[in-house]
Amino acid sequence: MAEALLEPWFPLLSSLFWWQRFRGLRTDCIVLRKNGRMRVLCGSAQWVCRRGSDKLLAMKTPTRIFITGASSGLGAGLARHYARPGVTLGLVARRRDLLATLQADLAQRGATVHVYEQDVCDTSKLAACARDFLERAQGIDLVLANAGVGIRNSIHEGESDEVAALMQINVIGVTNTLLPFVPTMLKQKSGTLVGMSSMAGHQALPGRTAYCASKAAVRVFMDGLRMDLHGTGVHAMTLCPGFVDTPLIQDNPSTFWVVDLERGVRLMAKAIAARKRTYTFPWQMNLLHYLAKCLPECVVRRLAPAPRTRSSLRREGVSIGRPAP
Numbered sequence: 001m002a003e004a005l006l007e008p009w010f011p012l013l014s015s016l017f018w019w020q021r022f023r024g025l026r027t028d029c030i031v032l033r034k035n036g037r038m039r040v041l042c043g044s045a046q047w048v049c050r051r052g053s054d055k056l057l058a059m060k061t062p063t064r065i066f067i068t069g070a071s072s073g074l075g076a077g078l079a080r081h082y083a084r085p086g087v088t089l090g091l092v093a094r095r096r097d098l099l100a101t102l103q104a105d106l107a108q109r110g111a112t113v114h115v116y117e118q119d120v121c122d123t124s125k126l127a128a129c130a131r132d133f134l135e136r137a138q139g140i141d142l143v144l145a146n147a148g149v150g151i152r153n154s155i156h157e158g159e160s161d162e163v164a165a166l167m168q169i170n171v172i173g174v175t176n177t178l179l180p181f182v183p184t185m186l187k188q189k190s191g192t193l194v195g196m197s198s199m200a201g202h203q204a205l206p207g208r209t210a211y212c213a214s215k216a217a218v219r220v221f222m223d224g225l226r227m228d229l230h231g232t233g234v235h236a237m238t239l240c241p242g243f244v245d246t247p248l249i250q251d252n253p254s255t256f257w258v259v260d261l262e263r264g265v266r267l268m269a270k271a272i273a274a275r276k277r278t279y280t281f282p283w284q285m286n287l288l289h290y291l292a293k294c295l296p297e298c299v300v301r302r303l304a305p306a307p308r309t310r311s312s313l314r315r316e317g318v319s320i321g322r323p324a325p
């Protein structure tokens with residue numbers, strides 16, 4: 001192995017390897033010791049094929065779009081981004097007033113908007129919303145399972161109620177949103193399902209155990225769904241934002257590389273149109289998550305924000321799920 005390090009091709013091959021890892025390709029199995037050149041070439045060919053197939057499969061502009069968590073932040077931003085004449089939007093959230101304001105704004109832009117004042121945790125009611133939207137829009141092009149909440153730990157108190165509520169919204173809410181659309185998409189042989197994960201879904205962090213676990217669950221679920229749907233024309237993908245300037249991060253003192261909402265929405269829409277598999281942004285966060293994988297746990301512990309022993313929501317006397325009106 002030491003001799004291989006001195007070979008002139010080694011820096012070239014290893015930078016190719018890291019470049020491909022950075023692009024999110026599956027080159028994990030590369031072994032540089034034996035037959036390394038061959039395997040790296042395989043990876044490069046995969047990159048060329050992926051770029052080709054991305055272009056071929058690139059999604060036509062979606063016109064029938066269903067978004068959860070649309071009353072604020074990323075969901076509202078994405079709804080505004082897609083709203084134009086000829087587009088039908090289905091918007092889900094619990095805050096009626098915010099949905100009504102957004103509906104009026106989007107209607108002015110020429111879009112047809114159906115709002116559903118609904119909690120994503122209610123499986124049967126959300127399936128009913130999906131059925132209603134499918135009937136009104138006559139099909140579906142894009143589903144964004146975006147609704148989500150963040151809490152810091154209440155782990156030290158040994159209380160699991162907030163964690164359970166978070167898992168319900170962040171994980172079950174995603175499956176409740178996406179799965180009712182699958183049969184129609186299969187019939188259409190088209191459509192894109194998007195799960196909103198997070199940079200935190202790549203790496204467990206102290207003080208955010210439940211949030212990280214919920215976002216990792218979304219990412220893995222979407223990876224499995226994509227494999228299940230392979231060859232059907234239906235695509236499943238994951239968005240992993242770093243920090244985007246929305247109400248979710250307002251009380252978080254330890255944010256960095258914060259992306260403004262407009263740019264975040266533009267980047268996500270571009271990734272959706274290109275049918276990426278997992279899209280982590282901004283690029284600094286993507287690089288950071290690969291670096292963090294190589295760091296020992298004691299270093300991650302030191303670099304990440306200190307664990308909180310009480311849930312910030314509980315301390316402020318706020319319940320995690322805003323009550324449905």
Ligand SMILES: NC(=O)c1ccc[n+]([C@@H]2O[C@H](COP(=O)([O-])OP(=O)(O)OC[C@H]3O[C@@H](n4cnc5c(N)ncnc54)[C@H](OP(=O)(O)O)[C@@H]3O)[C@@H](O)[C@H]2O)c1
Binds near residue numbers: 094098169241245247
């Ligand atoms: N902003 C970031 O930096 C960032 C980074 C990584 C990942 N994310 C993820 O992006 C998603 C959107 O976050 P955001 O930044 O836009 O936060 P936000 O502004 O707080 O929006 C969260 C949205 O989710 C909805 N929601 C929450 N619980 C719900 C429930 N039980 N049923 C229906 N809707 C519910 C909220 O609507 P109502 O309260 O009206 O129901 C709201 O519209 C989340 O999944 C979050 O984890 C955000």
